[in-house]
Amino acid sequence: MMTMRSLAGAALPVMAALLLASCGEEQITRARVPKEPLPSAAAPAMGMGGGIEAPSERPRGLVWTLPSGWTEVAGNGIRLATFVPPGGLKTEATVVALPGDSGGELANANRWRGQLGLPPTDEAGMAAARTTVSTKVGTVKIYDFTGEGAVRSRMIAAAVDTGGTTWFFKLMGEAGATQSARAGFLAIIKGLKPDAAK
Amino acid sequence: MPRNNLVDRLAAALSSLKLTIACLALLMVLVVACTLAQVELGTHLAVERYIRAFIVWWVPEGSAVRVPVFPGGGLLGGLLLLNLIFAQFRRLELSWRKGGLWIMHIGLALLFIGEFATALLQVESNMAIEEGQTKSFSEDYRRMEVVVIDETDKEFDDERGIPDSRLRSSNVITDPSLPFKLIVRAYHDNAALSTRPAGTAPSIITQGVGVGMTYQALPPVTGDNDQNTAVAVVEPVLPDGRSVGVYLLSNALGARQGFMHEGRSWRLALRLRHYQHPFSLTLNDFKHDLYPGTNIPKNFSSLVRLKDPRSADDREVLIYMNSPLRHDGLTFYQASFGKDDTLSVLQVVRNPSWTLPYLSCLLVSLGLLWHFGVMLRKALGARPA
Secondary structure (H helix, E strand, O other): OOOOOHHHHHHHHHHHHHHHHHHOOOOOOOEEEOOOOOOEOOOOOOOOOOOEOOOOOOOOOOOOOOOOEEEEOOOOEEEEEEEHHHHOOEEEEEEEEEEEOOOOOOHHHHHHHHHOOOOOHHHHHHHHHHEEEEOOOEEEEEEEOOOOOOOOOEEEEEEEEEOEEEEEEEEHHHHHHHHHHHHHHHHHHHHOOOOOOO | OOOOHHHHHHHHHHHHHHHHHHHHHHHHHHHHHHHHHHHHHHHHHHHHHHHOOOEEEOOOOOOOOEEEEOOOHOOOOOOOOHHHHHHHHHHHHOOOOOOOHHHHHHHHHHHHHHHHHHHHEEEEEEEEEEOOOOEEEEEEEEEEEEEEOOOOOOEEEEEEEEEOOOOOOOEEEEEOOOOEEEEEEEEOOOOEEEEEOOOOOOOOEHHHHHHEEEEEEEEOOOOOOOOOEEEEEEEEOOOOOOOOOOOOEEEOOOEEEEEOOOOEEEEEEEEEEEEEEEEEEEEEEEEEEEOOOOEEEEEEEEEEEEEEOOOOOOEEEEEEEEOEEEOOEEEEEEEOOOEOOOOOEEEEEOOOOOHHHHHHHHHHHOOOOHHHHHHHHHHHHOOOO
C-alpha cells in the first residue's frame, strides 16, 4: 500500500509542475500580421485632361491636387490623409492639421530630426535648413532632413499657418525613394489652395 | 517505524476530519466576503484577491505594508485537497466494497486539481468582430502591451508585443529581433491624460503626440465594464547610444507615433494585449432573435467562417449560447454584441484543463452508483430469508 512518503513523493512533482507552468517572466511576443486595408478616398472626377487629376472635395480649409499617378488614402484619427507616390516607392506623404503653432517651429523641426535619429539643432541650424514656397494659402516653410546609417531615411516636411491652424505635410521614407518622389510632393505643396467650400 | 515521527504526525493532522470542517467553514466565510467585495472591486479583481489568492491581504490606507488577514481560496482549496488525499489513504481500505468511495474521492480531487490548473493556466480574451470583418487575433481587456511594429513591408506588419508585466518589472527592454533597446521611463496601469499647462517645467517627453501633454497616475479601475487608460513613457535607444526621443504611449492615444531607422519605419503604441491565432474568423452574420411580440432576447448567434491554412480547414460554424466553437485548444463563446446587431463579441478561452470538471462529475457519479450498488447488495443480502 502507498506510504505517506511515497504519496508525498508522487504529489509534490505534480504540484511543482503546475506552479512552474505559471511562473517565470512573460516573454515578448512576435507576430507577422497582414496589414488591414485602409479605405481609399473617393476617385476624383475624370475628364480634366493633362497630367493633373481633379482635386478631391473635402471641406477642410485646404485643398490639394495630386500629381498623376499619386493616390490618396483616407486618414484616421489625427492623420487627415496619406499620399502614396507611384511606382511602389518606399516613401509616403502624410497630412496633419493642428491648432495653433503646435509647439513652435524649432520644436517641430527637432521633432522631425528626432524621428530620423538626428540630434536637435538650434535656430541658426533650423534657418539654414529652411526654404520657403509661396502658395495661395500663404508662405509654406519646407525642411529637408536626411538621417544617418547604412540605410538612410529622408524627410521633407512642409508647414503652413492658415490663421489658427498649422498644416503639416510630411514626405518620409527611404532616402532614394524620397528623392524620386520629391518633385511630385513639391507640386502638391505648390498647388495648395484655400477650400472654397469651407 | 516510530508512530510519533514528524511525517506521521503531519499525516495525521492532514487527514483529520477537524481540518475538513475548519476549511469548509473558512471557505463559507471567504465566499461571503468575496461576494461583498465584488461591489467595490468588481468580479474579476474580487476573485483574484479572495478566491485565487493563497492569502487575503489588507493594505492600510496610505501604507505600502501588506497585512495577511485571512487564508485565501488557493490555500483553503489546497488544504482540502491534501486533506482528501491523506484521509483517503489513511482510512480507506483498498477493496471492492470501498471502490465507490475511492472513485468518488478521486473525482473530487480532480475537481480541486482542475480549479488549480484553471487558475494557473487559463487565458481569457475577447474577439470583437463586425459583420464582414475577418480577424485572427483576440484582445485581453484586462492586460496591456507596448507594441513595437516594423511597418516597412507593404503587406505585413512585424509586431513585437511587450507585456505589461515586463513594463512594470524592467527598465530596459531588449530583444534579439529589435535593432534598438527600449528604456521604460514609466508605466502606469491607469492615468488621466491632459494638456500640459503653459509655463510648467519642460516635460521629459520629446517626441510624438505626447509633447505638450501630461498625465496623472490613478488607481486601476475596478468596474467590470470600466477600462483603464494605461500610460507608458518609453525611449528607444539606438545601438550607438543615440536616443530617438522619449514618447508618451497610451491606449487612449490613437495617433501614429514612430520613427525611421536604417530605412525601416517603426511605430510605437500601447494597446490591449493581443493574442495572435494561426487561423482566422470571418463574421458572416450576427443574429439577435427576440421572442415574437416582445423585446425579450431569445437567442444570440454568430455565423462565422473559420479558415485554418495549417489544416486546410474552411467551414462555417454557428456560435450561439451554450454552443461554442472549439478549435486549436481555444473555445469561442458568444458573449456580447453591439452596433445595432452588426458587431459580435466572442469570449475566447484557452484552458488546457477544461475537461477535468466533466471527468470529475463522471467519476463522482460512477462512484455514487458503485457505492449505492454495494450498499444495496449488502442490504438485500442481510434480509431474513
